[in-house]
Amino acid sequence: MKQLWLFSVRTYIRAGLFFYFKEIKTINAHNIPINKPVLLLPNHQNALLDALLIATQTKRPAYFLTRAGAFNNPIAASILKSLNMLPVYRIRDGWKTVSKNNSVFKTCSELLLQNKCVVIFPEGSHNINRTVRNLSKGFTRLVFDTIATNKECDLQLVPIGFNYIKPEDAMDSVAIYVGKPLQAKDYSQGERHTMTLALKNDMQKQLSILTTHIDSDFYQETINKLDTLGVDYLNPIVVNECINSGFTICEKEPKKKLILLKKGLKSAMIFTLFPPYLIWKFLVEPKIEDIEFRATFRFAIGITLVPLWLLVLFIIVTFIINIQVASLLIISSLLISLLAVKL
Structure with a gap:
């Protein structure tokens, strides 16, 4: 039953x-x-979206170490745990809670010893800047605790680089290396x-590439x-080469095409989805501090309210006119949204 739940989500x-x-590109999966x-x-640049992209764009089911604050609400905690997410505690969560990490890391080690896949963001927090920050020692603790338990464990440490064009914007693109x-x-x-120290240094070098x-x-x-x-920015190798060359060897992003058409489709999408858009623009977005x-x-608004x-629009149009017109309207709305995003 749990596997069906995970597959559906x-x-x-x-x-x-x-x-x-x-666009979502996964390179060398x-x-x-x-x-x-x-x-x-x-x-870790883009909060929860980073985790969702790993969960959906890689073939291996994974367990995720997630900041403990997300588990404060009992309902949210139940949902997160059902999705294979485990709380990890930081000093900012209180000194008394940090000791809880002992059981969390033990659980992760047991999962790895069962040939499972675990995801941990080694920077320890997220930041939208295009900089690989100093890595925390949490991931190294998990590595050394695991191989200390079983020296024959063939644990693989896989670095992953997220590359967004403009992560805070809608209709963005991402390349996962x-x-x-x-x-x-x-x-x-x-x-x-x-x-x-050697492991942290080597992993930071890999992420910086x-x-x-x-x-x-x-x-x-x-x-x-x-x-x-x-x-x-979808090609970090070229961008890093540009930086290291003193901005003498730089390739430009492909020019955007169909700009006027895209603007028109975006306006049409907002019109067809105006209730969720208004809730986002005037109730949710102004309250986001980070x-x-x-x-x-x-994204949460997009997969819930949209x-x-x-559905409400479909029911209303079906009641006022007929199901054929309602179906055509919903299909048209989805097509307009898809074109507005993809063009």
Whole structure:
């Protein structure tokens, strides 16, 4: 029953992401082993959408370590746990709660020893800036605890880089770069503190290749130059080369086409979906303080209120006119939305 629930939710979320993003590209997904214990380690820019993309765009079912604050509501906690999400506690959640991580990490180790897949965001928090931040030691603790329990465990550490064009905006595109796995066994020899530093350093280097990495000391200056040059943020290798070359070797993002048509379709989409749009624009968006959560809440509106509105619209038109007209109206609304996003 749980597998059916997970499959249904995954399918629905995948459909929602298809309508939300203009393009979703997953590069080198084959780097994720199928029959080995795997720890997926992505950078973290776009709040919950990062996790949803991993859950729907990779073949392996996964367990996700999620910030404990999301579990405060009992109903939300039940739903999250049913979706294989586990709470991880941080100092900001209170010193007394941090000790709860012992049982959480033990559970994760047990899952990995059963050849399962676990996802943890090694930066420890999200930030919309195009910078790979210093990695926390939480993921290294999980690695070393697991291989200490079973030295024969062939644990694979897979870095993943998220690359959005403009993550806070609607109709964005994303490229997910999956790197070659590091072998946990390679860090099992030697003093743990030394190996921890080595693992963090190696993983940070890998993530800095798989996504655009801008030195935080020169962030605003660099991002302004990149935006002026019009680089393609979906290709981090080219963008990083542009930065490292002093902005002399830079490829531009492909020019946008059909701009007027796209604007017209966007207006038509807003018109057909105006109740959810008004709720988003005037009730939800103004209350979002952190820009990193904007896309998450917009997507949540899209997969909840939009289908509800279309159902209400279908019932009303069916009652006033007939089911054929109602069906045509709903199909037209979906087609307009799809074209507005994809063009």
